[in-house]
Amino acid sequence: MDRSMEQTLSHFQAESALKHYPSIEDMILDFHHTPGATVQLEDSSSPTLGPASQSKRAVIRDGRGQCRRVFLKTCPGGSLSQEFQKMLRTFDKEIGFYAHLRHPLASIQSQKSPADDASPICLDEALLQFLGAGFVGDDLHLVLSDLEVDGYRLTGRSDYHSLDQAHIAMRTLATFHVASVAVAEAHHLDWVELQQAPQSLVRDYLTSPEFADRVDASIFSVPFLRNAMWIKAVIQAQKSHHPLVPASLRIPTGVTVSLMDQFIDLSPTILSRLRLARVLPQGQRGVLAHGDFHMWNVAFSDKGQMRFFDFQMSGSFRLALIQLAVGANKSQNLTAAAKHVKEAASQGAQLVSLPECFNSPYGTNFFPEYAESVPNGESCLALKTMAADNKVFLIGGSIPESEGDRLYNTSTIWGPDGELIGKYRKMHLFDINVPGKITFKESDVLSPGNDFLAFDTPFGKIGMGICYDIRFSDLAKIYSNMGCHLLVYPGAFNMTTGPAHWELLARGRAVDNQLYVATPSPARDEKADYIAWGHSQVINPWGEVVAKAEECQEIIFADIDLDYMQQVRKQIPITVQARTDLYETVSK
């Protein structure tokens, strides 16, 4: 590194965690866990924190030559935190909301120390403290995007983060942290972090072998609800002495990292470096939080300075869709899937998807026979191995899943280490009747799923649907509001609706939401009871078909370019023009 670069970087390095790394490049590489990657720093200006921010851009190339960019930002303290304090006092609605929490907090406090009864908690102060402003000194850093709170939606990540946005994000953080404090106090825990993650994901993650010995965690059964509901649920649970604790994460090392949809899997070295960096004043609790909660984003405090890594989604990655010829023999289907995943990875794919019902013929008469438990059935174990052997993110198309006496049409998502990232059960069942053409009733044997699944990867956020789900534009809009860059619908349209609607629907979802849409299908088998249309496809945010298969077995590839997506969103800014003051699509 040359001298001037070193000087420019000194504000990142001085008295911060970075001193524990030989160089900033080492730190970035450490955070990226990408073997064989190289990193190069460039000057850059970032719009996200406004003109006062300083920013460096790191260009990371992995072993396959794929490129990713990371922005490192700092922001001088003062203005934003002062504004925030003003906001706290000004906005009636929020004050009302906090006041609503005052009672439970105060009663918890009084239970603990009766002497304090006379002096109610100063909630504003508590909030500031738990929001982090108390111990990060004058600095209050937020990098905000992709948050949806009570009808407000933060816009694209390239937008300037206005005070309005800060306000919304602070409300979100306030909600999480105030509730966390309440629960921590009530259960005499050192630390509680509420997580807005799907319940199953939290549970699977926290009980996974990698985490079991690092995290002392307990999990609350709170459904995936909007924030205000979380608070109610927490208070309710607390009142009824519910034995569980909300999706809480206690990391004995004292460092907590919270994300919306994922937890950071911090390596022990990073954990120890962060712990060194985070010196809290005596008796104060810290909050390690970061506005946009993306995978691998980290915020930490260092002697009155708050530092953070903001991994912006940028650059492109390679997606492969496998149009698999699915037959009646399950183990042959699994073997063929493994062969094709390997082939896709060898051609540079980082994210691979199989089609709907890839282990079984598609039909209600087949589902009970081919159904398996998730994640321990034969097909899941095969998918786990495929993902780990080829170091790819793998969307396991879908399989018939059995749980108790119910069957579902379920997609499982696997990370490059073979870990289960999440599962998605088809939400809208395929029940149609087109006289003389096709009648199908999935609900004869299947139950619908009730949960969304959006998951983070280092290269973008991905929302899941299965086949018929693509007809429901609200589902796509919700994923778009969650900040997804790509929607994947493993699907098996047929010879009637395929030619009529398959491409139209995928292009519609892409243009509506200005994101990428991928629809992997099984190959066409003219002898099957249900003849799939084939024509797996990838659509770009402009609505163009950028990759398309014919009917037979094949793999198609597409480069998903998030910079291009931002460009389209800037050119036709519907995301910011939507009249959410008049209408909106929200999840319940």
Ligand SMILES: NC(=O)CCC(=O)C(=O)O
């Ligand atoms: N497997 C499915 O959900 C098929 C959906 C379909 O063909 C449609 O027209 O919708």
